[in-house]
Amino acid sequence: ATDISFWHAMQGPLGDRLNSIVDQFNKSQSDYVVHAVYKGTYAEAMNAGIAAFRGGNAPDILQVFEVGTATMMYAKGAIVPVQEMSEKAGNPINPKDFLGAVASYYSSPAGKLVSMPFNSSTPVFYYNKDAFKKAGLDPQKPPKTWKEVAEAGKKLRAAGLECGYTTSWPAWIQLENFGAWHNKPYTTEDNGFGGLGARLEINKPIYVRHMKFLADMAKAGTFTYGGRGDTPNALFISGKCGMFTGSSGTRASILKNGNFSLGTTTLPYYADVKGAPQNTIIGGASLWVFAKKSPAVYKGVTKFFKFLSSPEQAAAWHQDTGYVPITKAGYDLTKKSGYYDKNPGTEIAVNELNATTTKNSRGVRLGYLPQIRDIEEGDMEQIFAGKVTAQAGLDNAVKRGNELLVRFEKSVK
Numbered sequence: 001a002t003d004i005s006f007w008h009a010m011q012g013p014l015g016d017r018l019n020s021i022v023d024q025f026n027k028s029q030s031d032y033v034v035h036a037v038y039k040g041t042y043a044e045a046m047n048a049g050i051a052a053f054r055g056g057n058a059p060d061i062l063q064v065f066e067v068g069t070a071t072m073m074y075a076k077g078a079i080v081p082v083q084e085m086s087e088k089a090g091n092p093i094n095p096k097d098f099l100g101a102v103a104s105y106y107s108s109p110a111g112k113l114v115s116m117p118f119n120s121s122t123p124v125f126y127y128n129k130d131a132f133k134k135a136g137l138d139p140q141k142p143p144k145t146w147k148e149v150a151e152a153g154k155k156l157r158a159a160g161l162e163c164g165y166t167t168s169w170p171a172w173i174q175l176e177n178f179g180a181w182h183n184k185p186y187t188t189e190d191n192g193f194g195g196l197g198a199r200l201e202i203n204k205p206i207y208v209r210h211m212k213f214l215a216d217m218a219k220a221g222t223f224t225y226g227g228r229g230d231t232p233n234a235l236f237i238s239g240k241c242g243m244f245t246g247s248s249g250t251r252a253s254i255l256k257n258g259n260f261s262l263g264t265t266t267l268p269y270y271a272d273v274k275g276a277p278q279n280t281i282i283g284g285a286s287l288w289v290f291a292k293k294s295p296a297v298y299k300g301v302t303k304f305f306k307f308l309s310s311p312e313q314a315a316a317w318h319q320d321t322g323y324v325p326i327t328k329a330g331y332d333l334t335k336k337s338g339y340y341d342k343n344p345g346t347e348i349a350v351n352e353l354n355a356t357t358t359k360n361s362r363g364v365r366l367g368y369l370p371q372i373r374d375i376e377e378g379d380m381e382q383i384f385a386g387k388v389t390a391q392a393g394l395d396n397a398v399k400r401g402n403e404l405l406v407r408f409e410k411s412v413k
């Protein structure tokens with residue numbers, strides 16, 4: 001049999017589920033054996049994959065978070081576009097099978113899939129219904145607007161909760177998705193989809209307003225900054241925070257490890273902003289295939305990808321994890337089975353994504369976006385700690401982030 005190496009960043013219930021899919025694939029046929037290896041966080045896995053490629057021993061498949069998309073796409077000679085690979089293997093992957101928001105995120109300007117959609121998420125608003133009851137809040141009426149989040153935060157704290165509200169992935173949720181949800185540009189050039197000349201717009205009034213709002217909440221003790229990436233998940237899962245914005249893909253670990261009744265609703269917005277709420281954008285990761293592998297490997301990878309995106313697997317992965325169903329058939333199967341009616345809140349992520357996107361809400365495609373997030377989050381930490389004003393912090397993020405965008409533009413021209 002042909003061996004296929006697959007480096008990924010899924011841990012906890014997600015890693016268990018991923019291993020089980022790989023086992024099922026390996027047992028379903030005898031020509032290929034996929035070896036799944038956990039390589040740390042998304043950033044660590046991406047760096048490990050790129051370093052291995054440079055050293056001449058890249059894995060066959062690498063899971064890369066959505067913000068690494070532009071970097072991978074422009075890494076000419078390092079990757080093979082998946083649609084092209086599947087066509088050459090005689091087993092074409094059809095981009096039309098995927099949900100529009102998912103396919104367009106991972107497609108070339110010519111509309112061809114460059115990477116394989118797998119775990120697509122979007123941020124949702126989670127809340128602890130038991131804590132709501134304790135604070136005299138109606139668990140059937142979660143906050144809809146940011147103003148209501150701040151008010152609920154006060155009540156939760158007054159009822160003795162250690163933390164009102166926290167968020168994971170600060171840059172993804174509070175800047176990238178915040179912009180799309182309010183239909184405001186994140187950068188020029190259609191958030192980077194229009195060209196390499198895109199420059200950050202996150203020091204505009206809407207973002208300054210939001211950062212100031214969160215800094216004021218932090219000062220009032222109703223918002224607790226919990227760190228970057230998914231580190232803050234623990235604050236909510238442990239029951240310390242009553243409200244949390246996080247990835248839809250965190251659902252599995254909240255249900256497994258949280259000891260309270262979970263509520264899920266749409267992201268808050270500012271009610272006076274025209275056009276809000278628009279739609280959220282996808283996060284999570286997709287699967288990239290490295291160049292210079294044998295035809296047998298590409299045939300096997302194609303077969304594995306077809307297996308992953310089969311209606312049954314796509315529906316099961318969605319239902320078991322909280323990631324969105326990446327294919328239309330996976331979604332239909334889930335709906336028909338009555339899953340959404342039986343599991344209230346699980347359709348929120350799909351609904352948030354389900355809109356005709358605007359140039360501000362299709363997604364964000366920028367080189368060095370993982371590094372730009374680091375810069376933004378450094379400045380957000382200063383803002384939330386009250387060390388700099390929202391405007392000064394965001395001006396700094398724009399200045400330093402744009403330096404990277406200029407560097408990327410020069411490097412690929």
Ligand SMILES: O=P(O)(O)OC[C@H](O)CO
Nearest residue numbers: 065066121247249283284
């Ligand atoms: O936790 P995930 O997998 O939904 O990913 C969240 C962010 O999109 C990562 O960049």
